[in-house]
Amino acid sequence: MRIFEEMESEVRGYVRSFPTVFDVAKGSELFDENGTRYIDFFAGAGVLNYGHNHPMVTKALIEHLERDGIVHGLDKATIAKRAFLQKFRDTILAPRNLQYKVQFTGPTGTNAVETAMKLARMVKQRSNIIAFTNGYHGLTMGALAATGNYFYKDESYGSRSNTAFMPYDGFLGEDVDTIDYLRKFLNDGSSGIDLPAAIIVETVQGEGGINVARIEWLKKLEQLCREFDILLIIDDIQVGNGRTGTFFSFERAGIHPDMVTLSKSIGGGLPMALLLMRPELDQWQPGEHTGTFRGNNLAFVAATEALSFWDNDDLATAVVHKGKFIEQELQKIADEFPQFNPKVRGLGMIWGLEMTPGVASETSAEAFERGLIIETSGADDQVLKFLPSLLIEEELLTEGLGIIRDSLQALAQKRDDMMTGR
Missing domain, CATH: 3.90.1150.10 (Aspartate Aminotransferase, domain 1)
Incomplete structure (x- = not known):
């Protein structure tokens, strides 16, 4: 050592x-x-x-490398990326009747969160983002501002501007409906909480201590977002990809978030992150949000194989x-x-x-x-x-x-x- x-x-x-x-x-x-x-x-x-x-993934990766398949491609079109997009659409999105555009961000979850927050602010022309107590969304500056854990924050380098924290489901006890609590802040123009561009939430807080949001709470959160014209971002980086029993963790609640961040297991063990967004939110100009390693073709190959687990x-x-x-x-x-x-x-x-x-x-x-x-x-x-x-x-x-x-x-x-x- x-x-x-x-x-x-x-x-x-x-x-x-x-x-x-x-x-x-x-x-x-x-x-x-x-x-x-x-x-x-x-x-x-x-x-x-x-x-x-997994032998199925390993075999596909070896075959891709042995034939000199593209490894790094930025956002150029490749056979590996096409195969992944088709597989993701046909196996994951279409059966769930989900209409999302896919944006490949930098290779880690925090990159997907940064992208979602930036896009939400651009589309809504508002700067505030609401996150929740004990939430974890990454450690780059924008995502860190929405991460609740005090261990990762320091006033000397952490920027907390343009984010506000509200109590997660159960944070104030079982008898307090924290969605009603949040609604009170949004209704009161003098509450000190500006109308946000988006609310970002994990349906199960992993790093926060395995806190599970109730279905009723998630439904009310979606309803509140629609009521106040706020975008709902589900951070499914750790508890998506089947971890809760369905591919997306929000499926159990029957809600339809405006954006979804995915990373970790979506790459089949290799670095990959992506943002799903409703098509009308895809208002980027070409090249407006970019990154060198958003075209990890080995991850596309691995991910395509891994998605086969969801064929049934x-x-x-x-x-x-x-x-x-x-x-x-x-x-x-x-x-x-x-x-x-x-x-x-x-x-x-x-x-x-x-x-x-x-x-x-x-x-x-x-x-x-x-x-x-x-x-x-x-x-x-x-x-x-x-x-x-x-x-x-x-x-x-x-x-x-x-x-x-x-x-x-x-x-x-x-x-x-x-x-x-x-």
């Missing part, structure tokens, strides 16, 4: 949580340079919904089935360790186990020593975040959950020993 400490910036994060040198990976398993095996409940923070090195309902059915299994097992674990004040919440195959501050981080470390990779989330890293591949085998899922139980048991024993002075 010495070379990483000598050469790489102190900003590195995950390597501190998982301090080993990884070598190969397949499906939901990783192996370090010593051959030590780890079950992956992290999935590249949501990039690897289809697992590591098999994957969606499996996600729902595995999600219920995870929920049941996590509830059993929560019941077994009441001393950690556990709370289970989630949807599909994104779940959180909220516990007493410090316990989630300790559990993650204990689990790593036992051969499981899992991260934390929430404002205080108080939530153990379950984000396995959608294709994970049930045997590995069961084994991984067993490691979590063993890790919590070890922590409980350590605390008991400290209490008794042993």
Whole structure:
């Protein structure tokens, strides 16, 4: 590990949580340079919904490279891009009766968010954007302004202008309807909240602690946007691509956002991000918003193959089935360790186990020593975040959950020993 400490910036994060040198990976398993095996409940923070090195994707990539297919193409037309657009239209948009134009942005999720916010401001000729408490939308300057987590913000470099935060569903307790709260601010010209160009929201807040918005809340949010002529942007970067059981996370609510940001798993494991927009919002001049790496043709190839998982309902059915299994097992674990004040919440195959501050981080470390990779989330890293591949085998899922139980048991024993002075 010495070379990483000598050469790489102190900003590195995950390597501190998982301090080993990884070598190969397949499906939901990783192996370090010593051959030590780890079950992956992290999935590249949501990039690897289809697992590591899926053979179907790998084969397509190798064939593309062997025939000297275009790798970098800016926004030029290529066979790989055409195949992706056709597949995305026919497999994802058309069956859902969604009419969206596709804009390829820079290769990461924050690029898609920046693009959406910029376009919304241009179309509506208003500068304000409303985001929500505990929301996470990226760390470049514009997206950072809409990200709620205080850890990423600093007055010396973070610009908070032209954004306002409102309470997410449940933030003020179950008895407070935060859409009515927001409506009051918008109706009152002296509230200090300017009429926004757009409202940006995650239907499930991943980094924020696995906070799941209710269907009724999402419907009311869409209605409010229509009432006040505000564009609704759904950030589906982490919880889209099938994570909640449907390809888009907003499908369960039956809403139709004006824009949708996608990244992470849409690239089949490779860097790719895109913005979906209603056709009438596509008011860009040619070249008005550009970027060198918005034409990642290897990602187009990988993405086209990965979209084949959505040719039928098999994957969606499996996600729902595995999600219920995870929920049941996590509830059993929560019941077994009441001393950690556990709370289970989630949807599909994104779940959180909220516990007493410090316990989630300790559990993650204990689990790593036992051969499981899992991260934390929430404002205080108080939530153990379950984000396995959608294709994970049930045997590995069961084994991984067993490691979590063993890790919590070890922590409980350590605390008991400290209490008794042993």
